[in-house]
Amino acid sequence: MIEFKKVKEKKDALFEQRIGKVLPIYNAETGRLILPNKSFDNIINSARNSAPYLSMLIDKWPDVTVALGTKSPETVFSDLLKHIQPLSLFELNITLRHVKQKVHLLAALCDLAGVWDWTQVCQYLSDFADRAMQMLITAIAQDMEFDGTQDNPVPGLFVLALGKYGACELNYSSDIDLIVFYDPERVKLPNPARAERTLIRFVRKLMRGFDEVSEHGYVFRTDLRLRPDPRATTVAVSTRTAERYYESLGQNWERAAMIKARAVGGDRAVADTFIKDVLTPFIWRRSMDFHAIDDVHSIKRQIQGGANPEDIKAAGHDVKLGVGGIREIEFFVQVQQLILGGRNPQLRTRRTIEGLQVLAEGGFTDPESARILQDNYAVLRNAEHRIQMYADEQSHTWPKDDKQRKQLTALSGYEDVEKFEANLKRTFLQVHHIYRDLFAGAEDLSTKKGSLVFTGVEPEAITLQTFAEYGFERGSEIWQIMADWLGGRMPATRTERARELLTRLAPRIIEACGATGTPDIAFFSFAEFATKLNAGVTLFSLLLQQPTALSSLIDMLAMAPKLAQQLSARPNLIDALTSPEFFNAKMKITPNCYSALIPADTDFETTMNIVRRAVHEDQFMFTARLLRRTNPTGAGEILSNIAEAAITALLPIAAKEAERIYGPIKGDFAVLGLGKLGGRELSLQSDLDIMLIYEDGANSSDRDTFNKLTRRIITSLSSITAEGMLYEVDMALRPSGRAGPLAVSTSAFEKYYCEDAWTWEFMALSRSRVVAASSPEFTAKLENVTAKTLQIKNYGDDLAKDVLNMHQRLQNEKPGFGIWDIKNTAGGLRDIEFIAQFLILKHQPKIIPPATLDMLALVRDEKWLTGALVRTLLKTARFYHTLQQVLAITVSGNFDPDTAPISVKNLLVSATQEQSFETLEQNYIGVCAEISDAFRQIIR
Template structure:
């Protein structure tokens, strides 16, 4: 009889003390000190246990083995100290009989027991939850202790170790479930068909997944469970409370199994393999689960269900559920889509490349290169590919799967034998790692002393022979595993990328850190969210497959950006708003430049990222191959607007299309600006041209609506005047629009001629209010522009629309200097041509009126001082308000215009601040000062345009996205922030000096 023979084939009396026959295979102790400690423990325990005393008193192979085992495993030593009865049991009772008894005790922990304390025939008492927990813990600890000794002695094969551990898990879970069902029945929450068999016909399905499902559990494994219930089982007193009732039951199950007490724990319990665990209850209705798997089931879930097994609760219902789920796991046809699907699982599980040395110290024998996971995946992928056509491949255990693949001629006998031997060798090492401290670890120690402990437990004389044997298996597995996907594209990512299930893979977190992410746990969680299909863009199987294949490339690209975490989280926000994802993922997969652009947006431009997250249709414009080549001129924008509006005639439809168009084009101008395709001055004109076109369309649409309701005013004419940055063609991505509405009509006109007549003042007031609403009212498609009307005559106190003759009188007789300063930026945008010409002439005349230069200088200086007092700059980066900033430059240009000699140069209106300085600045300042001002204005404009396009609010180097900082430095042509700050200080001081000299301000 061989030592690897199943226990059932051995004499039932076989006991651990038969080690006298196998002394040559015994493990060796760690060192003399540990051996001395172990012997002392045996002698101490022997005071109360004669069997242990007899063992300690005589030098025998059995004593040598027990001392070696206790010296190598602190966990076994602690268990022997706490539970000497287990060591006595190991020495005196048949092993299989003891193991079977412990499993039986766990399975029946729920059963009512005779009330021994009461009178004869008093009946039975149902165990309390605490009693059930104690029974399960004592049974599990006993089985683990006996198995470990038999395992170390090589009396059993690792497959028998995993089988007995899995049987114990089955028994403990089933016993706990029966206890919970019976407790619910006694509390009136449930109506069981047979309280003597609580799970029968209960409709409660408990599936064991992973290693538990395949009877491959290790010493410190979690047990992965998935729980469903049949809503029509009719055992609930309140059927509407099913989810809540079963949810409470599962929380109690977790407590029963994994809470640590004085007796230890049973199994750590994980219910996160259920569908979308972040968004679903602990127990789901069967119908909902089937709908999920059919529509949103993931690749890794298919692989996980290969090993799924009904182990507790209603076993008949569980088998029925698994049968219904079979088409999801094993697809009927073998086609290219299925193969691509399997490849995408491979990318999720492992995407390393290269042939660097495998270090033994610190190696993860489960997830590392050449590890257990690769053998499991080698089998599972081929089962998924062919299992739909070949039912014989639908087996749970890894060894059985390899054998089935050989029988089906998918692999040869050599591959089967090599991988099977390597699998059990690695499982054996995994068991020894966990035996040391009962820890859920798969990683070899990093110190020589601790590695020697594992080597000795595995039966080697030292670390050298152990390392050689381990490396041999790891290399073999890695080679076989690599051959399975040898034709795959090189993903250029060195390390694990595992995003299956709900738990973080430690090696994946290390890979994410190497790629450049500071918070790898957050990134891992986000990517799992994608795979769960919680976003519309990732709900379809095809979209998730393409995204899975793209994930390594995405991570590499985002990881190379500064503040990679923020960039990828911005991309996640974008993804969450997309209505669909297949087109995007396909485009990115085939267009590296597009991926780079997206990464840049997410890394540098939160404002642009927020736009595509909330309005994903703007992304369509990025797909235009001519985006970077075509300048956004007025003609270009007008042509695009005409095509986009198409045949829209209804008022609300037209306004919605204008909102969509404006948002998209603002975004695309921002993209060009961010990528350097255009500069700040061109961007300002483009933002302004866009506003002009949109305001013109909205204005004429409003006029038609008002005329339809109220008719026309005799001789009525309108003109829209753009003020501020709109007037000077210097709008930014976030600018308001400053407007003035002028009108004129025949003096004899009393009211409009429509069905609802209005007098002229009310008519034009109503029209203006409707225009403001059309531009600034928030709708589902957003807001066109915020509108500011404060620059009209009399400001907020005056009417919203002004008659032209009143406007002219006010400007000639009542306006303040600052109002004439503002008028230098006025530009006629749209309206009736005769009135537009008259208004333009009036504005030009007013700007050429003779003025007292000293008074204008004093007013300008006073106005600047007032602004500085009421709105002090936040910091150096407040380029508008900082002394020597944009306000100083604008005031200089306006001052020069108001005091210019009209006989020399009649001032033009509606031109940029730079053009105005070139036109009139030479009359009030020295050429060198003018050049300095133009230099500063160019830099301020470039920086302001980029910052406003990329973020809301100002630029703060310490808080800004790293990509934006790089962009700002590129625009300014500076190597770092300190150099740029020095340049801004130099220019602002110089501009402030010019301002003070020019407007004759002392000090």
């Protein structure tokens, strides 16, 4: 180990003169840079005392400081590069790591002494990276026995550097951003049949040569994620793949990144051709429409907003990404380059400082603003270097720790921490004020709580912090989804215009999700909706023009995630949210409301679509209002009226279609509704229990004709068209069930119930009503037939036994999935329905209401049960109906409280007016027990 007193003895006069200067310091009073004198010993001591990493390097590599005593820094650097020679890959990896540390020490000492300014430091670091790249490619190609030359070790393959490396502006501890391309027609490999696999191995070896950490250290951290579609492409990208990507999906932030692209290794001729033929037209566009220019602006506008810049402090501030940081200056240049560089080739410069210069010289930027940004860029890059010299970490944050603040201030040539940090803050503010005024009139794409940046390959800390401010817990996932959308990786954003619109919409989506109280649920529900859209321009335009529609949509999706799939199939329904009266106007569903929408002579397919569109709009309106008001009272009746109107509209059209195919249909016919349709208790998950009954007689068509008509009716209701499906249809409740004919004549209907029907079939018939018919006269006749049928049987003592047997059979065949199976659980809705139907059949009133609540009201009025017991049954039935309606809207499949979104639980609590979900669940379990007891008490 050489002692530093010996180092001092070897310094010559020239070096004493050069090294006796330190880093330029910004003087706040004069607004100029000053160069105070210090001795070399002071530089060494400052480095040793203020930066653990530099202290280690000084002790480890004394030959660097010795060399500086006899040679110029440039000569020392040149000598270091000469040590990097074509060696074995093993030896080269060791040499590169040693030389890297020596270059770091040399650059740091020359930087701290003011011998090299920041641009020279960056250039020398970049030159070292170039030499390392060249030697690694050569060594790996030889190791893998590629058929190349010394000058071109891997023909057809080349490496592009982007970012600071591409611009020869590498900072002290930069990652190096690289993309490895190959021309499949020109690449020469030992085994052409396995070209891609071989190239992937080559690239991985190359990256390990740079970033693998050993006892000798590392060279550079590498990042390959700026390649086209990094999650879908391999680490070696075909030039054909790249060309297709940049032509169709390349984003503006990628254009900005490519401004700095530079070939740093491999086949330079192929690289030059690729840059000329593919990248140049991608980056530099001679003509841009308003929307394209506006989208370029978005690169800058995404990082505005957040806290008041005047409130920032240097301690803890990110000098690169924070307000007034390095990135704002770089974006200031790059955004203008993208817009103006197509017609002004002089703007196509890689380096930020040069970009500011040509913007000023060309009259595109105020010269004084350009000068201020140039000066402050130097201040910020120097501060960044000091941060990274401290521990060789890729950090850009000025420390909060008092000791580190003092150490980095000393490395910057200051003694007074507060004064230095005040100057830093002044720099941040000057930069931000100029940056903020660029496109000052443009729409802000940040949010009230902070910046949202969806460019690049990973989320920035400021964006994740903004997500956290809005209550998101899965910010990284959300960022990736948004970045994928903006990268065209879903059908709705395949077009450039759609991506431009979504860029403007993105912050509003995040704010709207944050306002729901369950932001993660809201976003992922919106994501399910958005990813299934076939197109996005129309919808995104609507949501931008109608902010209330966006907030209403996201509110609904947060409360009812299952809506996502429905709405993505029919996004036109969202138009309704733009109407001011949407949530207030009364729904008017009449039996003929859909029939009125069908023009004369409309064909069967068109009619089905007209009715489907109208039904879906009304179901959506119902859903939206229920979610807004959380009051399901009357929900079953509204949904049943919608179904009845649909059947009323489709029945004559189905008959007309059947006649077109099979010939005339003679005689009346009707659709009898049973189950929830008959009882006007439909939910959005209900199917339709129906039966087709026709008038038989001498002048009527035969059964086969009416069977064919029935099939047309089923088709009209359940087939999937361009507008989707209306309802699942179940005809199992017809006489003889699935073994019997589809259509039933009135005489066969009466005969079956007189002679063959089971008690459970009378129970089902008690909930029947005529939904639609070919004539009012046949409606009246069929109502009379069903009423008379329910009076004909004398059940006697067998009634309770039959009901209990049917109850047990259903428990065996359709057991509930758990306590939250509201219909089938013990003491659930099925038990209440059985009680009501049992009492109706037992007492056989002349007029039987088909709805369960109306049956129970009749039980109360006739005093067939005690008042208290009937009140319990009525209250619980309403409670169950409320739960069913909410869950039908919000949940697909079974409801499990342990995994259900909190938004669904909150909606249940609101709808039932309980204090909490825990209270709701306790009450629910309690009433289930009460109903089970009542069932055993009544039916015995």
